Amino acid sequence: MSILLNKKTKLIVHGFTGAQGTFHAQQCLEYGSNVAGGVTPGKGGTQHLGRPVFDTARDAVRATGANASLIFVPPPFAADSILEAAAAGIKVIICITEGLPVLDMVRVKKRLNALNAAGGGVTLVGPNCPGVITPGECKAGIMPGYIHRKGSVGVVSRSGTLTYEAVWQVTSQGLGQSTVVGIGGDPVQGLNFVDTLKLFQADKQTEAVIMIGEIGGAAEEDAARYIKAEMTKPVFCFVAGKTAPPGRRMGHAGAIVEGSAGTHASKVEALKKAGATVVDNLSEIGAAVAAKLKGKSKARAARK
Amino acid sequence: MKLLEYEGKEIFERYGIPLLRRFGVLRPGEKPDSLKLDGPGPWVVKAQVLAGGRGKAGGVKLARTPAEARELAGKMMGMKMITHQTQGKALTVEEVLVEEGCEVAREMYISVVLDRKEACPVIIASAEGGMSIEELAHTSPEKILKVPVDVEAGLLDFQARQLAFDLKIPQKNFRDFTAFARQLVKVFTECDASLVEVNPLAITKDGRLLALDAKIVTDDNALFRHKDLAEKPDHEASEIEKEAKAIGINYIGLDGDIGCMVNGAGLAMATLDTVKMAGGDAANFLDVGGGASVDQITRAFQIILKDPKVKAVLVNIFGGIMKCDNIAAGVVEASKKVGIGVPLIVRLEGTNVKEGKKILALSGLKLEQADSLWEAAQKAVAAAKP
Numbered sequence: 001m002s003i004l005l006n007k008k009t010k011l012i013v014h015g016f017t018g019a020q021g022t023f024h025a026q027q028c029l030e031y032g033s034n035v036a037g038g039v040t041p042g043k044g045g046t047q048h049l050g051r052p053v054f055d056t057a058r059d060a061v062r063a064t065g066a067n068a069s070l071i072f073v074p075p076p077f078a079a080d081s082i083l084e085a086a087a088a089g090i091k092v093i094i095c096i097t098e099g100l101p102v103l104d105m106v107r108v109k110k111r112l113n114a115l116n117a118a119g120g121g122v123t124l125v126g127p128n129c130p131g132v133i134t135p136g137e138c139k140a141g142i143m144p145g146y147i148h149r150k151g152s153v154g155v156v157s158r159s160g161t162l163t164y165e166a167v168w169q170v171t172s173q174g175l176g177q178s179t180v181v182g183i184g185g186d187p188v189q190g191l192n193f194v195d196t197l198k199l200f201q202a203d204k205q206t207e208a209v210i211m212i213g214e215i216g217g218a219a220e221e222d223a224a225r226y227i228k229a230e231m232t233k234p235v236f237c238f239v240a241g242k243t244a245p246p247g248r249r250m251g252h253a254g255a256i257v258e259g260s261a262g263t264h265a266s267k268v269e270a271l272k273k274a275g276a277t278v279v280d281n282l283s284e285i286g287a288a289v290a291a292k293l294k295g296k297s298k299a300r301a302a303r304k
Numbered sequence: 305m306k307l308l309e310y311e312g313k314e315i316f317e318r319y320g321i322p323l324l325r326r327f328g329v330l331r332p333g334e335k336p337d338s339l340k341l342d343g344p345g346p347w348v349v350k351a352q353v354l355a356g357g358r359g360k361a362g363g364v365k366l367a368r369t370p371a372e373a374r375e376l377a378g379k380m381m382g383m384k385m386i387t388h389q390t391q392g393k394a395l396t397v398e399e400v401l402v403e404e405g406c407e408v409a410r411e412m413y414i415s416v417v418l419d420r421k422e423a424c425p426v427i428i429a430s431a432e433g434g435m436s437i438e439e440l441a442h443t444s445p446e447k448i449l450k451v452p453v454d455v456e457a458g459l460l461d462f463q464a465r466q467l468a469f470d471l472k473i474p475q476k477n478f479r480d481f482t483a484f485a486r487q488l489v490k491v492f493t494e495c496d497a498s499l500v501e502v503n504p505l506a507i508t509k510d511g512r513l514l515a516l517d518a519k520i521v522t523d524d525n526a527l528f529r530h531k532d533l534a535e536k537p538d539h540e541a542s543e544i545e546k547e548a549k550a551i552g553i554n555y556i557g558l559d560g561d562i563g564c565m566v567n568g569a570g571l572a573m574a575t576l577d578t579v580k581m582a583g584g585d586a587a588n589f590l591d592v593g594g595g596a597s598v599d600q601i602t603r604a605f606q607i608i609l610k611d612p613k614v615k616a617v618l619v620n621i622f623g624g625i626m627k628c629d630n631i632a633a634g635v636v637e638a639s640k641k642v643g644i645g646v647p648l649i650v651r652l653e654g655t656n657v658k659e660g661k662k663i664l665a666l667s668g669l670k671l672e673q674a675d676s677l678w679e680a681a682q683k684a685v686a687a688a689k690p
Contacts, residue, residue: 103523161570162568168653185569187418187420215573238574245558248556250569282577
């Protein structure tokens with residue numbers, strides 16, 4: 001098992017024929033993901049990367065039976081693509097696009113919440129994220145595939161390249177990942193830390209979770225409450241931005257310390273109190289997980 | 305992007321939000337004599353800087369005569385101001401607003417911000433204004449009112465009435481207040497703001513409801529649909545930061561001496577943290593972005609090296625979208641063009657890392673390679689030491 005994506009995932013790519021869409025769809029195909037086709041309005045009926053192109057998401061879903069969307073369309077149009085995918089019946093929507101206006105996401109969330117209240121069952125990941133990968137089964141995103149390895153560590157992160165860093169350390173320790181989820185760095189987003197932790201907690205393949213947070217907002221504090229109340233699997237955390245000056249937006253729209261809210265100290269304290277392991281030095285997170293999991297498997301071997 | 309008070313008030317005016325009469329703004333190179341001041345006075349002279357607490361720092365002065373107002377405005381230009389919101393750094397006053405004075409009977413606080421968790425705008429208000437809302441949130445959280453707002457419907461009539469009753473708005477100002485609150489929300493949604501704040505919202509001794517200050521922060525991501533806002537200068541950004549922004553590089557100047565070039569905002573932040581942990585201080589935050597080209601990297605180097613404090617440069621790239629061989633080629637080409645006179649430490653990982661490392665090794669450039677972020681940070685800190 002894994003979360004969100006598996007061997008049965010059938011992807012359609014929105015913004016398929018653009019430069020970003022083309023490059024990354026190609027990479028996903030090479031990794032072995034089942035990319036069923038793509039959507040580019042006005043190019044329906046043509047072929048791209050050996051896959052069919054459709055004018056609309058609905059046409060694509062009808063023709064291919066796709067169940068997941070990967071969105072690369074530019075920021076002014078990305079919110080519309082998310083809603084188009086949801087309306088077409090797609091269940092897992094991953095939006096890579098960076099730079100969506102926050103109020104566009106507020107409107108998207110409102111509609112998705114209404115849809116899900118009526119039993120829609122739609123999960124949005126992103127925007128402004130690297131995507132999701134279940135190693136060996138499906139890569140739906142822009143992460144370099146080769147750094148991953150199938151295994152039992154779930155990874156969830158607000159940052160793209162920081163995710164790769166953590167994943168690479170896990171792989172270098174001889175371990176692997178169940179699923180890696182980049183939830184993105186925007187203030188209003190689809191899946192959040194708590195949603196993802198719930199999925200990992202329920203997933204049989206996942207034995208431990210790495211959570212990479214950053215300054216700004218209160219998502220890490222919310223996660224801490226969930227970890228304390230519900231999580232039985234070990235959680236390892238790193239929070240970026242300890243040295244960031246307050247009031248300045250550190251690249252991500254969501255990464256800003258405003259007054260006393262969203263500070264590094266409050267997040268680390270909340271996570272530590274919840275029983276999570278928080279590493280100060282990012283370079284130590286892989287080793288920390290390995291020490292725990294290898295200890296576990298040794299104990300298991302000893303019992304046998 | 306943060307707007308100055310007078311820029312915010314220009315927007316407020318378009319939405320019919322009640323304001324004091326503004327006489328003009330003194331800009332660099334302009335003489336105080338150019339201000340056209342009329343009416344009975346008094347006049348209020350206000351330094352236009354992006355920080356609260358101006359009054360205490362001498363940035364808001366009352367003048368009894370036009371001559372006094374001009375004199376105060378002239379003195380205020382170029383003044384260095386430190387307030388509780390400037391983190392110990394002095395801001396230079398480059399613009400001064402002169403407006404009508406008034407006698408305040410009561411001050412309140414009201415703002416519209418984004419509630420991240422609920423994913424909707426929310427009004428934050430308090431019957432106690434004029435002071436820092438954060439202080440109030442800390443000392444008496446029960447005095448803070450919160451009203452969630454639907455992004456499409458705006459503030460509903462009953463919500464506006466409830467807020468007016470809760471704030472104990474006098475009967476005389478009731479309708480003005482409900483109209484004001486609805487318009488304030490409209491400013492937030494129509495301008496794609498991330499903050500719209502009025503502190504204080506005042507009731508004057510002669511019974512008027514007035515927004516005495518204006519603070520608007522806009523969402524940079526939405527500037528494509530606000531041409532007027534996009535053309536405004538970013539008052540907070542330094543010259544280097546503006547230059548970086550113009551070429552799509554995310555740069556924030558810091559106080560240390562190790563220049564950093566990183567891809568991805570999270571990794572860039574973590575790199576600064578790791579440099580600190582290794583005993584050094586970063587000179588900047590710099591995210592070269594995902595699709596950066598050789599040209600982009602060259603310019604990123606040029607930007608980092610514009611800061612005379614930089615004693616070493618640390619490049620930390622985890623190639624996802626950006627391939628390591630492109631980065632390596634960029635580093636080689638840039639150092640030829642720019643002539644990097646300080647030690648250079650490069651850590652590459654990710655797509656095409658072998659090719660990237662080979663390009664660097666064969667380039668004949670004087671640089672150190674590192675396999676991990678921790679190793680890179682330690683090498684950079686050692687290299688920056690005198």
